[in-house]
Amino acid sequence: MMDTDALIQELANSAAPVRRLPAPWARMLLWLALSAPVLAAVIWLMMPSDINPVAAIADRRFLVEEAVLLVTALTAAFAAFASIVPGYDRRILLVPLLPLAIWLASLGEGCWRNWVALGANGLTLRPDWDCLPPAILIGMLPSIAMVMMLRRGAPLLPRVSIALGALAVAALANLGLRLFHVGDASVMVLFWHLGGAAVLAGLAALAGRRVMYWRHTTSGVGPMR
Amino acid sequence: MAESSERDQQFALLMRATQAGDREAYAQLLHTLIPLLRRAVRRQRALLKPQDAEDLVQDILLSLHQARRSYDPDRPFLPWLMAIVRNRVTDGARRYIIRSAHEVVVDQLPETFSDADPNTIDGPYGDPEALRLAVKALPDGQRRAIELLKLREMSLKEAAAHSGISIAALKVSVHRGMTALRRTLAGRHQ
Numbered sequence: 001m002m003d004t005d006a007l008i009q010e011l012a013n014s015a016a017p018v019r020r021l022p023a024p025w026a027r028m029l030l031w032l033a034l035s036a037p038v039l040a041a042v043i044w045l046m047m048p049s050d051i052n053p054v055a056a057i058a059d060r061r062f063l064v065e066e067a068v069l070l071v072t073a074l075t076a077a078f079a080a081f082a083s084i085v086p087g088y089d090r091r092i093l094l095v096p097l098l099p100l101a102i103w104l105a106s107l108g109e110g111c112w113r114n115w116v117a118l119g120a121n122g123l124t125l126r127p128d129w130d131c132l133p134p135a136i137l138i139g140m141l142p143s144i145a146m147v148m149m150l151r152r153g154a155p156l157l158p159r160v161s162i163a164l165g166a167l168a169v170a171a172l173a174n175l176g177l178r179l180f181h182v183g184d185a186s187v188m189v190l191f192w193h194l195g196g197a198a199v200l201a202g203l204a205a206l207a208g209r210r211v212m213y214w215r216h217t218t219s220g221v222g223p224m225r
Numbered sequence: 226m227a228e229s230s231e232r233d234q235q236f237a238l239l240m241r242a243t244q245a246g247d248r249e250a251y252a253q254l255l256h257t258l259i260p261l262l263r264r265a266v267r268r269q270r271a272l273l274k275p276q277d278a279e280d281l282v283q284d285i286l287l288s289l290h291q292a293r294r295s296y297d298p299d300r301p302f303l304p305w306l307m308a309i310v311r312n313r314v315t316d317g318a319r320r321y322i323i324r325s326a327h328e329v330v331v332d333q334l335p336e337t338f339s340d341a342d343p344n345t346i347d348g349p350y351g352d353p354e355a356l357r358l359a360v361k362a363l364p365d366g367q368r369r370a371i372e373l374l375k376l377r378e379m380s381l382k383e384a385a386a387h388s389g390i391s392i393a394a395l396k397v398s399v400h401r402g403m404t405a406l407r408r409t410l411a412g413r414h415q
Contacts, residue, residue, distance in 0.1 A: 002283065004259065004279060004282065004283055004286075005256075007283055007286060007287075008252055008255040008256060008259075008286065009252065011251070011255065011286060011287070011290050012248045012249075012251045012252035012255065013248060015243060015246065015248050015251045015290070015293075016246055017244065017245055017246030018244050018246075018293060018294040019294060020244055020294055020296070020297065020298075021294050021295050021297075023297065084295060085295050085297070085305075086292060086295060086296075086304075086305045086306070086308035086309050086312070087300065087301075087304035087305040087306075087307070087308040088308075152294065152295075153292070153295045154288070154291070154292035154295050154309065154312075156308065156309075156312045214284075214287070214288050214291060214313075214316075215291055216284070216287040216288070216291070217284070217316075
């Protein structure tokens with residue numbers, strides 16, 4: 001074991017100036033600013049020409065769903081950035097569950113309506129692989145930005161931080177996808193979109209400790225930054 | 226209360242200077258934090274061996290170093306620090322549990338080598354004549370120390386009173402004498 005005084009000296013000698021991390025809300029806005037152009041570009045490319053934006057905006061359920069997705073993305077991103085700041089109130093990590101619950105409730109209600117109107121036919125599931133490439137396209141840059149931004153903080157809860165980051169990306173991708181998949185039945189959205197988001201967050205959580213870790217615990221003392 | 230808030234402000238100032246690259250402020254901050262960290266580790270892991278506790282303190286220092294850009298000087302310092310301490314202590318306990326799950330506790334240690342020579346706990350004494358000669362060949366001071374402390378099995382205090390040599394000088398002489406004997410007897414065997 002190294003002498004503690006010697007370690008302090010070594011740490012002090014290697015301490016270059018660092019750029020302080022901005023507050024979680026400011027980093028959330030920065031992440032949104034990085035992600036929004038990609039989202040807008042994919043939506044612009046994929047939006048079918050026969051879609052009627054006025055009718056879509058008049059659809060109250062659709063608007064609620066989009067608003068809830070945006071709030072989920074923002075709160076999850078905020079919670080992810082707060083989770084890498086030591087001493088931040090942990091209760092903030094639960095905030096994204098609220099919009100998530102509203103989204104789930106809205107989809108559940110949609111399924112119920114379809115069931116009442118169309119019977120079992122209203123709840124048929126079919127794979128829709130068309131929406132996978134745009135989903136990946138929308139999600140890629142926000143994912144990379146999120147991981148890079150999270151790795152700059154303290155890996156106190158790596159699994160939770162990465163899962164929240166994945167939830168933010170998934171919610172944002174869903175927000176974009178719903179703009180050109182307007183006609184989807186609620187059950188399709190519930191299964192593929194929400195299910196996809198859950199799988200993504202789960203996989204991200206599993207990989208959390210590999211993506212975010214205290215550097216000295218895996219790679220020894222140096223090199224220190 | 227006012228005192229702890231003043232102390233917190235002092236830490237926050239040093240940390241702000243650290244973030245700006247002031248190495249002296251950083252060394253001062255870490256030195257000031259050490260007793261606090263040792264206390265925190267002892268409080269949370271009272272049964273830890275001293276060297277393991279010090280390992281944990283060093284782990285906290287390295288973690289603080291990595292996380293130093295996440296500190297906002299407008300927020301209190303100690304909650305920031307203690308969140309890192311709790312994280313490292315919990316992680317340390319987790320690693321300890323994983324490590325001890327792979328350890329087997331035995332009453333009797335197994336033989337270290339299959340060869341008979343190294344396993345001579347109950348073996349016969351070596352050559353007493355060779356030992357006597359080797360002791361005789363030692364310089365006066367060392368020989369006297371060996372005789373008093375090892376052959377007549379006196380305590381350091383008794384030997385000091387008996388011979389009039391100081392305890393420190395006896396310690397040095399007996400240590401040097403033992404090293405010399407070991408060397409002489411090992412040389413004889415080769």
